[in-house]
Each structure stands twice: as C-alpha cells, then as structure tokens.
Amino acid sequence: MKGDLVIVGLGPGPEGWVTPAATAAVAAADVILGYTPYVNRITPKPGQILEASDNREELVRAQRALSLAASGKRVAVVSGGDPGVFAMAAAVYEAVEANPASADGVDIRVEPGVTAMLAAAARIGAPLGHDFCAISLSDNLKPWATIERRLRLVAEADFVIALYNPASKARPQQIKQAFQILSAVLPAETIVVFARAVGRPDEEIDVATLAGAADMPCDMRTLVIIGSQATRQVKSPDGRAWIYTPRSEQRR
Amino acid sequence: MKGDLVIVGLGPGPEGWVTPAATAAVAAADVILGYTPYVNRITPKPGQILEASDNREELVRAQRALSLAASGKRVAVVSGGDPGVFAMAAAVYEAVEANPASADGVDIRVEPGVTAMLAAAARIGAPLGHDFCAISLSDNLKPWATIERRLRLVAEADFVIALYNPASKARPQQIKQAFQILSAVLPAETIVVFARAVGRPDEEIDVATLAGAADMPCDMRTLVIIGSQATRQVKSPDGRAWIYTPRSEQRR
Numbered sequence: 001m002k003g004d005l006v007i008v009g010l011g012p013g014p015e016g017w018v019t020p021a022a023t024a025a026v027a028a029a030d031v032i033l034g035y036t037p038y039v040n041r042i043t044p045k046p047g048q049i050l051e052a053s054d055n056r057e058e059l060v061r062a063q064r065a066l067s068l069a070a071s072g073k074r075v076a077v078v079s080g081g082d083p084g085v086f087a088m089a090a091a092v093y094e095a096v097e098a099n100p101a102s103a104d105g106v107d108i109r110v111e112p113g114v115t116a117m118l119a120a121a122a123r124i125g126a127p128l129g130h131d132f133c134a135i136s137l138s139d140n141l142k143p144w145a146t147i148e149r150r151l152r153l154v155a156e157a158d159f160v161i162a163l164y165n166p167a168s169k170a171r172p173q174q175i176k177q178a179f180q181i182l183s184a185v186l187p188a189e190t191i192v193v194f195a196r197a198v199g200r201p202d203e204e205i206d207v208a209t210l211a212g213a214a215d216m217p218c219d220m221r222t223l224v225i226i227g228s229q230a231t232r233q234v235k236s237p238d239g240r241a242w243i244y245t246p247r248s249e250q251r252r
Numbered sequence: 253m254k255g256d257l258v259i260v261g262l263g264p265g266p267e268g269w270v271t272p273a274a275t276a277a278v279a280a281a282d283v284i285l286g287y288t289p290y291v292n293r294i295t296p297k298p299g300q301i302l303e304a305s306d307n308r309e310e311l312v313r314a315q316r317a318l319s320l321a322a323s324g325k326r327v328a329v330v331s332g333g334d335p336g337v338f339a340m341a342a343a344v345y346e347a348v349e350a351n352p353a354s355a356d357g358v359d360i361r362v363e364p365g366v367t368a369m370l371a372a373a374a375r376i377g378a379p380l381g382h383d384f385c386a387i388s389l390s391d392n393l394k395p396w397a398t399i400e401r402r403l404r405l406v407a408e409a410d411f412v413i414a415l416y417n418p419a420s421k422a423r424p425q426q427i428k429q430a431f432q433i434l435s436a437v438l439p440a441e442t443i444v445v446f447a448r449a450v451g452r453p454d455e456e457i458d459v460a461t462l463a464g465a466a467d468m469p470c471d472m473r474t475l476v477i478i479g480s481q482a483t484r485q486v487k488s489p490d491g492r493a494w495i496y497t498p499r500s501e502q503r504r
Contacts, residue, residue, distance in 0.1 A: 009370075011271070014273070015272065016271060016272045016273030016276070017271050017272075017273055017364065018271070018272070019263070019268060019269050019270070019271055019366065020267065020268045020269075020270070020272070021266070021268030021269055024268070058499075082366075082370045082374075083374075083378075084370060084373045084374055084378045084379075084380050084381060085370070085380055085381075086381070086382075086499070087381075089373075089374070089377070089378035089381060089496070090378040090381025090382070090496055090497060090498055090499045091499065092378075093377055093378050093381075093486050093494055093496035093498075094496075094498050094499070096486050096488065096494070097484070097486040097496075097498075100486070100487060100488055100489055101489055103488040103489075103492075104488055104489045104490055105488075105490055106488070108494070109374075110373070110374035110375075110377070110378065111374065112269070112366045112370040112371050112373070112374040113366065113370070114271065114334075114364045114365065114366060115370060118261075118334045118336060118337070118364040118365070118367060119364050121336045121341075121362070121364070122334075122335075122336055122341070122361075122362035122363065122364040123362075125341070125345055125362070126335075126336045126341035126342040126344075126345050126362065127336075128336050128337055129336060129337075129338070129339075129341060129342025129345075130338075130342070130388075130394075131385070131386065131387045131388065131402060132385065132386055133383070133384065133385035133386070133406070133411060134383065134384055134385070135383045136382075136383065141499045141500040141501070142382075142500060142501040143501065146410075146501055149409060150383060150409045150410075150411070153405045153406070153408055153409040154385070154405070154406065154409065154411075156405055157401060157402045157405040157406065158398075158402075159385060159402065159406075232349070234345050234348050234349040234352070235352060236348065236352055236355040236356055236357075236358070237352055237353055237355075237356045238356055238357055240355075242345055242348070242360070244341070244342055244345035244346075244349075245342060246342055246345075246346050246349075247310075247338070247342045247343065247346070247393045248393040248394060249393070249394040249395065249398055
C-alpha cells in the first residue's frame with residue numbers, strides 16, 4: 001500500500017499564523033522533512049521522525065519524500081510561508097516530472113499557508129492593496145538578465161513589487177543592483193518597505209525611499225516591498241503612520 | 253477610551269484555512285462588519301453584533317468601522333482570503349487618509365490570511381512556483397486601459413498571472429478581452445487554470461489552453477491563473493495530472 005505526501009505551509013513564524021489544516025497535516029505524518037529552520041518549528045509526537053536538511057537540497061528532499069511515501073509512509077514536507085511560493089511544492093513536482101513512476105499511486109497534496117509578503121504587508125498597512133507581483137531575486141535558478149528584464153517591465157507597468165530572497169551572504173549586491181534598475185524607471189521618492197523576520201521576536205520593519213533603499217540593511221530573512229506610484233504613507237494625528245496602496249489608480 | 257480595529261482575513265472558505273490569530277481576532281470583537289457572504293461565515297457569540305453590507309460599499313463600511321472603534325468598541329472587519337489583497341485593508345486606510353482624525357488613538361491592525369490564488373494553486377499543483385503577479389480585472393476602480401497595458405507587460409515579462417475578479421454579471425466580457433490581449437503575446441498552448449469556489453462544496457478546478465480559455469465558464473467566484481512559458485502539466489503513471497511552474501526558467 002502506498003502512503004501519501006503533503007507539502008505544508010507553516011506560515012511566516014508564529015503559531016497564530018499556522019492554519020488548522022497545516023497543523024493537522026503535520027500531526028498526521030509519520031515523517032516530516034524540510035529545511036532545518038522550518039523542521040525546527042515542529043515538536044514531534046512520539047514515533048514521528050524529523051528529517052532536516054540544508055537549503056539548496058530541495059530536489060533531493062523531494063525525491064526522498066516521494067520515495068518514503070511510495071514505501072507506505074505518511075510524509076509531510078514543510079515550508080515556511082506558503083509552499084507554492086518559491087518553496088517546496090514546485091520542487092516536488094519537478095521530482096515527479098523527472099521520475100513519474102515515483103509518484104505512482106502516491107497521494108500528493110499541498111496545504112497552503114500565509115506567504116511572507118502577506119504578513120509583511122499586514123504589519124505595515126496595506127501596500128499590496130492594488131495590482132502587485134512577486135519576484136525571487138535569487139539567480140541560483142534563473143539568469144540575472146531575466147530578473148533585470150522583469151524588474152524593468154513591472155516597474156513600467158506600475159505594479160507593487162514584492163522581492164523574495166533579496167539578499168544572502170553569497171549575494172549581498174543584487175538587491176542594490178535591483179534598486180538601481182528600478183531607479184531608472186521609478187521616481188526617487190517611491191516607497192520601499194523592508195520587513196525582516198516578520199512575526200519573529202526580532203521582527204523589524206523599516207520604510208525608505210527608493211533613493212535611500214541601497215543603504216538599508218537587507219538579508220535572506222528580509223522581504224522587500226517596492227510601492228507603485230500610488231503607494232503612500234498615511235498618518236493619524238497621534239503620529240502613527242502606515243503604508244498602503246489605494247484600490248483605485250490615484251497617484252500620490 | 254478608544255477601541256480598536258482589526259481587519260481580518262478569513263481565508264478562502266473552509267475552517268481549516270482560517271488562522272488561529274484570525275479566529276481569535278473575530279472572537280474578541282464587539283462588532284463584526286463585512287460583505288454579507290463573509291459575515292455569514294461568523295457564528296456570533298452572545299453580545300456580538302454582526303453588520304453585513306453589500307459589495308461596493310467598502311469605503312462606507314471602513315468609515316463606520318473607524319467610527320465604532322473611536323467610540324470604544326472592539327471592531328473586526330472581515331474579508332475573504334487575505335484582507336490586504338484587493339480587499340478591506342486598503343479601504344480602511346483610504347478612509348484614514350480621507351479623515352485622519354477618525355483614526356486618532358484607534359489601534360488599527362491587519363490579520364493576514366490565505367489569499368485565493370494560494371489556495372487555488374495548492375489545489376492544482378504549484379503553478380505559482382516561479383515569479384508571478386496578481387491583477388484585479390475589475391475596472392470599477394481603475395481604467396480598462398491600465399489593465400490592458402499591465403497584462404501586455406507581464407505577458408512579455410513571462411510572469412505567471414493570477415486574475416482576481418475576472419468576471420461578474422455586469423462584466424462578463426472583460427475576461428475574454430483579457431485572453432485576447434494575452435494571446436497577442438503568449439503561445440496558444442499556454443496553460444490556463446480556472447479555480448471556482450476553492451475550498452467550498454461546489455469547488456471546481458478546470459484546466460484549458462489560452463486558445464480555448466474564452467469558452468470556459470468564469471464568474472466572480474473564479475480565480476484564473478495563466479501560466480508562464482515554463483508552466484506545464486505533469487502526470488503520474490496512474491493517470492493523475494498536476495500543473496506546476498518549475499523554480500528554474502526551463503521552458504516547456
């Protein structure tokens with residue numbers, strides 16, 4: 001008898017953002033696989049096996065998960081945020097495509113989650129209130145030229161832009177290049193939000209303009225949101241401020 | 253003493269997709285406001301007041317919510333999916349901008365949720381596995397020319413495209429126009445997913461090509477995902493099929 005494989009989104013961090021369906025899927029698993037920081041969020045029940053592995057090992061992890069499920073195990077692969085956004089769901093289907101027989105009779109499903117940009121947006125106001133896009137800035141899996149071209153076109157189209165994987169120790173400069181590309185199209189006063197470790201104890205949300213964005217700290221735990229030409233700051237008389245994009249096209 | 257206002261995402265439908273934080277926010281409210289179908293999902297506790305109102309009344313609802321909160325009530329405004337994506341969070345900040353005094357001393361926060369495109373993607377595989385965008389096809393709040401231009405540019409940039417509000421009784425033709433615009437840029441065999449009423453008893457997921465997309469049924473409860481040139485179908489030997497977009501740029 002074949003087992004099953006569920007690819008689960010654990011949300012950005014806090015328990016309050018893990019859906020009951022995700023919690024149930026993890027609880028029902030015999031084996032739970034994932035990138036170490038995500039697996040570390042699971043408290044295993046008696047008998048449950050946790051298999052943590054490194055970043056960049058997504059395809060091997062997916063193959064291992066399929067193989068365990070084919071052997072009759074109930075398998076959960078965990079991702080932070082939503083598993084379908086720059087995460088493990090695509091890796092599992094890549095493994096299925098490379099070896100369709102590995103999925104034969106294995107029940108595969110995805111449990112969605114709150115992806116990072118939604119949580120980041122919620123913390124600062126409603127910057128994703130109008131048309132927006134999500135781009136992974138990592139060029140591990142696509143040419144940098146593609147990223148450049150996409151940034152230019154969505155800036156021309158005046159989308160709000162959410163950047164996943166904006167920087168890492170190996171790629172500290174690309175976010176600065178991205179801001180440079182965007183500056184050729186967008187005004188210097190375009191609002192840029194840096195949301196770091198959203199939902200975690202060390203959460204930090206900063207707001208800059210595009211002109212000053214390259215000087216802001218940015219790492220692999222940061223989600224960057226670049227506003228459209230309608231994205232603005234709104235203040236209450238008591239001094240609090242929020243960033244939002246109106247539903248209509250009115251510019252600042 | 254001022255009350256507070258939380259704008260809550262209830263997810264696409266099923267209880268399993270409502271985050272514990274959203275559930276807690278609704279439970280703590282004195283008054284719950286929202287579009288009727290979303291308010292109808294709430295079972296009020298003794299003493300809780302529900303105020304359902306019509307679609308297109310977002311700004312009035314936002315003003316009413318701010319006013320109730322200013323009078324000391326704990327107020328929840330509920331949205332389906334995520335409140336920051338084409339939903340009530342932007343409307344509340346629009347109301348704040350129009351009348352900053354209405355937010356004076358009122359605690360305002362957003363509780364994120366699973367937005368429709370994530371749930372739709374999860375049901376069919378992982379079509380949002382690579383760079384993607386979200387566009388509302390409703391021209392109630394922006395000119396149709398803007399929508400056309402954005403569709404053309406993101407098609408040129410080879411994004412996966414999620415279309416919110418693709419059609420309504422008043423706008424049955426615009427989704428067909430959108431497919432026509434996209435057909436000028438994208439190949440006829442581009443994959444199009446129609447996800448209707450995701451998570452509900454009458455859920456229906458259909459897959460077509462761009463060439464045949466205009467003939468597919470589509471209404472205001474449908475979320476449409478148009479694949480990039482890398483989005484593909486993958487099959488298991490037992491005949492099941494999924495749609496996904498690989499993490500790398502490899503074309504079909």
